[in-house]
Amino acid sequence: MSNQSVTLDEYLKRSHIEKGETYTHTRIGDKENKISGGLYNIKDKKVFLEKYFQHVFVDGKKEYLTEKQRIEDAPLVIDIDMRYSVEIKERQHTKDHIIDLIDIYTKAIYKLFNVPDNFKIEVFVMEKSTVNIMDNKTKDGIHIIFGILMHKAAQIMLREIILPELKDVWDDLPLTNDIDELVDDGVTRGTVNWQMYGSRKPNHKAYLIKYFYNVKWIEEKHDWNIIEMDVDKFDIKNNLYKLSVQCSSFPKLDLNEKYSDDFNKILKNMDKKKKKSTKIIVKEYNNINYKDINSSTQLDELIENLFSGFEQSPSDYELKETHDFTMILPKQYWDVGSYNKWIRVGWALKNTNVKLLPTWLKFSSQSKEFEWSNIGELIELWENFDYDNPDGLTSRSIMFWAKNDNLKEYIKVRETTVSYFMDLTVTHATEWDFAQVLYQMCKDEFVCVSIKNNIWYEYIKHRWYEIDSGNTLRLIISKKMHDMYMKKTTDAINALQKIDQTDDNYDTLKKRSNKLADICILLKKTNWKNNIMREAKELFYDKNFLNYLDNNPYLLCFNNYVVDFKNKIYRTGQPDDYISKSTNIDYIPFEEIKDDIIEEIYDFMKQLFPNDDLRKYMWEHLASTLIGNNDNQTFNIYTGSGRNGKSKLVDLMSKVLGDYKATVPITLVTQKRNNIGSTSSEIVQLMGVRYAVMQEPCKGEKINEGIMKEITGGDPIQGRALFKEAVTFIPQFKLVVCTNTLFDIKSNDDGTWRRIRVCDFMSKFLEDPYGDEEKFPKEDYPYQYAIDKKIDEKFTQWAPVLASILVKMAYTTCGTVNDCSIVMGSSDQYREGQDYLTEFCKEKIKQVKGGKIKKTELWEVFKQWYTNNYGKGLPKAREVNDFMDKRYGKYNTKWNNVMINYDDDDDDED
Numbered sequence: 001m002s003n004q005s006v007t008l009d010e011y012l013k014r015s016h017i018e019k020g021e022t023y024t025h026t027r028i029g030d031k032e033n034k035i036s037g038g039l040y041n042i043k044d045k046k047v048f049l050e051k052y053f054q055h056v057f058v059d060g061k062k063e064y065l066t067e068k069q070r071i072e073d074a075p076l077v078i079d080i081d082m083r084y085s086v087e088i089k090e091r092q093h094t095k096d097h098i099i100d101l102i103d104i105y106t107k108a109i110y111k112l113f114n115v116p117d118n119f120k121i122e123v124f125v126m127e128k129s130t131v132n133i134m135d136n137k138t139k140d141g142i143h144i145i146f147g148i149l150m151h152k153a154a155q156i157m158l159r160e161i162i163l164p165e166l167k168d169v170w171d172d173l174p175l176t177n178d179i180d181e182l183v184d185d186g187v188t189r190g191t192v193n194w195q196m197y198g199s200r201k202p203n204h205k206a207y208l209i210k211y212f213y214n215v216k217w218i219e220e221k222h223d224w225n226i227i228e229m230d231v232d233k234f235d236i237k238n239n240l241y242k243l244s245v246q247c248s249s250f251p252k253l254d255l256n257e258k259y260s261d262d263f264n265k266i267l268k269n270m271d272k273k274k275k276k277s278t279k280i281i282v283k284e285y286n287n288i289n290y291k292d293i294n295s296s297t298q299l300d301e302l303i304e305n306l307f308s309g310f311e312q313s314p315s316d317y318e319l320k321e322t323h324d325f326t327m328i329l330p331k332q333y334w335d336v337g338s339y340n341k342w343i344r345v346g347w348a349l350k351n352t353n354v355k356l357l358p359t360w361l362k363f364s365s366q367s368k369e370f371e372w373s374n375i376g377e378l379i380e381l382w383e384n385f386d387y388d389n390p391d392g393l394t395s396r397s398i399m400f401w402a403k404n405d406n407l408k409e410y411i412k413v414r415e416t417t418v419s420y421f422m423d424l425t426v427t428h429a430t431e432w433d434f435a436q437v438l439y440q441m442c443k444d445e446f447v448c449v450s451i452k453n454n455i456w457y458e459y460i461k462h463r464w465y466e467i468d469s470g471n472t473l474r475l476i477i478s479k480k481m482h483d484m485y486m487k488k489t490t491d492a493i494n495a496l497q498k499i500d501q502t503d504d505n506y507d508t509l510k511k512r513s514n515k516l517a518d519i520c521i522l523l524k525k526t527n528w529k530n531n532i533m534r535e536a537k538e539l540f541y542d543k544n545f546l547n548y549l550d551n552n553p554y555l556l557c558f559n560n561y562v563v564d565f566k567n568k569i570y571r572t573g574q575p576d577d578y579i580s581k582s583t584n585i586d587y588i589p590f591e592e593i594k595d596d597i598i599e600e601i602y603d604f605m606k607q608l609f610p611n612d613d614l615r616k617y618m619w620e621h622l623a624s625t626l627i628g629n630n631d632n633q634t635f636n637i638y639t640g641s642g643r644n645g646k647s648k649l650v651d652l653m654s655k656v657l658g659d660y661k662a663t664v665p666i667t668l669v670t671q672k673r674n675n676i677g678s679t680s681s682e683i684v685q686l687m688g689v690r691y692a693v694m695q696e697p698c699k700g701e702k703i704n705e706g707i708m709k710e711i712t713g714g715d716p717i718q719g720r721a722l723f724k725e726a727v728t729f730i731p732q733f734k735l736v737v738c739t740n741t742l743f744d745i746k747s748n749d750d751g752t753w754r755r756i757r758v759c760d761f762m763s764k765f766l767e768d769p770y771g772d773e774e775k776f777p778k779e780d781y782p783y784q785y786a787i788d789k790k791i792d793e794k795f796t797q798w799a800p801v802l803a804s805i806l807v808k809m810a811y812t813t814c815g816t817v818n819d820c821s822i823v824m825g826s827s828d829q830y831r832e833g834q835d836y837l838t839e840f841c842k843e844k845i846k847q848v849k850g851g852k853i854k855k856t857e858l859w860e861v862f863k864q865w866y867t868n869n870y871g872k873g874l875p876k877a878r879e880v881n882d883f884m885d886k887r888y889g890k891y892n893t894k895w896n897n898v899m900i901n902y903d904d905d906d907d908d909e910d
Contacts, residue, residue, distance in 0.1 A: 030202035066193035117219035122147035435535035462573030550688025553628025584658035628732030640761030655799035683719030851899035
């Protein structure tokens with residue numbers, strides 16, 4: 001049979017593969033409609049698309065195919081999932097909403113990538129003909145393909161950028177789902193297949209092209225030009241490949257270098273996920289495939305069978321307990337609009353144990369939107385969960401959520417678990433068994449981080465505190481734990497008194513009551529308590545705890561709340577936040593602050609920074625210290641002679657940030673490279689710090705550029721505090737130095753100087769402003785203000801207010817600090833004063849058309865100039881040559897259009 005006469009079905013049969021093999025396409029099966037599912041490896045895409053076009057668009061047959069997405073060089077695809085209340089019967093969005101969405105995405109593309117003039121992107125927008133009206137909701141959707149290739153890691157970055165703006169722009173749509181649910185995360189990451197153009201899910205309509213746009217970047221306008229094209233003139237037959245997520249002919253762009261670190265972090269996380277992805281090997285019970293479950297009765301039977309034998313070991317029983325805690329979570333975790341909480345429950349279950357998939361299904365089935373026909377999608381989502389998700393969610397997270405949002409039922413589940421383990425000790429009364437009881441009582445409040453050194457942490461009100469040898473846990477043994485056994489003893493004695501001695505259960509109850517009474521005595525004995533604590537260290541031990549501690553750059557702990565900058569909310573803290581630091585002040589929402597205190601702080605900042613641009617920069621800089629990301633990668637130098645307010649600003653920020661501010665020895669950036677990250681308490685104390693301030697360097701002290709770049713560039717640092725395990729962490733702090741004397745920086749590479757920001761403190765605070773023209777002439781000191789010698793007394797009252805102002809600002813800036821001309825001008829001036837190569841070129845090289853310089857001539861002139869100006873330490877000729885190449889073009893027997901400036905030498909001779 002010739003290839004041309006082969007139908008699509010026959011072609012697919014030839015391309016069919018078994019599970020576990022590499023596939024490019026799948027077909028969605030449906031038993032009710034007698035649609036056979038399958039996996040296919042399509043090798044000749046051109047032939048396949050010809051067959052597919054004939055089958056779907058010429059013969060008019062229905063098809064149910066999906067395409068596997070590429071991770072690298074993949075078209076930018078967006079799956080918009082809109083949900084409305086059942087009262088809505090018609091489409092709510094318009095063409096304007098589509099254009100707004102394209103505008104948001106293209107602006108984000110320009111932000112992330114280097115876009116050349118006249119760069120074009122084709123945009124294909126697909127919709128179904130009508131909305132999907134269901135029993136309890138109305139659904140609608142949009143599929144969009146941007147004709148540009150990029151890595152899925154970049155698509156994840158784009159999604160994070162556009163979501164907040166999309167929420168504002170589309171706020172007129174009566175959506176019932178959260179913004180995170182609106183733009184499908186699985187499609188963005190490439191873990192979910194894409195419906196082929198013209199295909200559909202069983203019993204659903206197909207997405208077809210509704211709008212077609214050509215989008216072009218116009219450099220002169222500094223904007224994108226969005227032009228709508230005629231859909232009717234779009235040749236689907238010859239352009240079907242463009243409507244495929246496997247298209248490889250779209251153009252690509254280079255990522256903006258400033259976002260390379262963020263890109264690499266996401267890429268690393270994706271690689272980790274790929275390596276640690278755990279597939280469910282056993283997907284059946286009683287010969288029923290998980291994906292074939294179609295009723296709560298079947299699922300309940302599976303769960304009952306799964307957990308029926310879970311009381312045989314403590315670890316298995318804890319899985320049952322996790323299931324019970326999950327199922328008491330209230331509706332805000334699983335109902336409509338709960339996506340963020342719902343997905344985190346799934347992550348926590350998967351991280352705890354892959355056996356908890358049925359719990360995930362049962363938990364999800366409570367939603368009004370749940371459909372048994374979509375259970376396969378839930379399982380696929382589960383299988384693609386990142387096993388090592390960055391939030392560190394586990395069963396402890398689920399316990400906390402249950403405790404926080406359904407305390408009554410939480411207590412019941414906890415008491416049942418503790419009672420179960422207490423009963424085990426009646427027949428097995430070893431120290432380890434009692435340590436198990438203690439663990440079940442306190443596992444969400446205590447952690448052992450070093451068995452060898454007996455180091456413990458206790459969770460109290462929003463954060464973790466280090467405690468001496470677990471002493472508070474030890475007290476629980478002889479108090480709370482003893483009292484619980486005493487209650488069981490009393491209950492056993494009361495039960496014994498109610499039955500006759502001839503009763504068959506009498507002897508058993510008597511032995512039980514005696515054993516419980518003996519246990520109560522043991523729990524008061526010092527040796528027993530010590531032995532229980534020794535066993536408890538292993539049960540409570542968490543080897544990763546210190547690596548997680550204070551590791552989330554988007555959380556900031558106050559006395560009363562935790563501020564979450566990622567979600568832009570303030571909330572109660574929870575153990576899996578892994579916070580130990582605090583600002584040590586209360587958080588006050590901005591709208592509750594008194595205006596007079598706000599004005600005092602604004603006046604203070606206006607006096608410190610009378611220049612508007614500099615003041616705006618400093619506001620953004622201070623706000624950035626609340627967030628632990630380091631996108632700016634800058635080293636801020638507060639400079640200016642005495643009485644200028646530098647130290648007062650730092651003192652105020654110390655009150656604002658509390659534990660998050662640290663004073664750093666100047667040797668951090670002046671020591672030799674091989675010392676950084678050594679076993680050092682000073683290094684470890686910087687974990688989680690957001691604002692690291694160094695005081696005055698000595699005159700002539702040289703900065704170690706390598707170390708400075710390392711700690712401002714987000715590279716991991718390793719250190720070890722005394723008697724603790726080594727930890728590796730990424731610096732979160734904004735590095736600042738207060739100085740009147742600038743460092744010597746002899747490096748001339750852009751990697752060093754692009755980090756330097758010189759912040760001039762121009763003001764003078766005097767007892768008699770403008771009253772001493774001889775010492776402080778107005779011409780040299782134009783900004784003079786009356787000194788307030790008691791201003792420190794205001795800082796305690798100011799600190800919570802300033803914190804609130806900065807939180808509000810950080811919600812908007814997300815930690816980004818925009819450069820301004822006055823700061824960059826001072827920084828450039830600093831560079832020119834330090835950069836001997838730039839200085840040499842300014843003095844000795846002049847640009848002259850037709851001029852030329854040979855290497856030998858250059859080197860002789862440079863040696864003489866350097867010796868006259870700097871004396872010893874002549875740099876290598878290669879360094880000078882490389883600088884010349886960079887500044888004046890690559891050397892090719894000579895440097896062209898430049899000449900040596902000998903005029904100064906002639907002047908000197910005269």
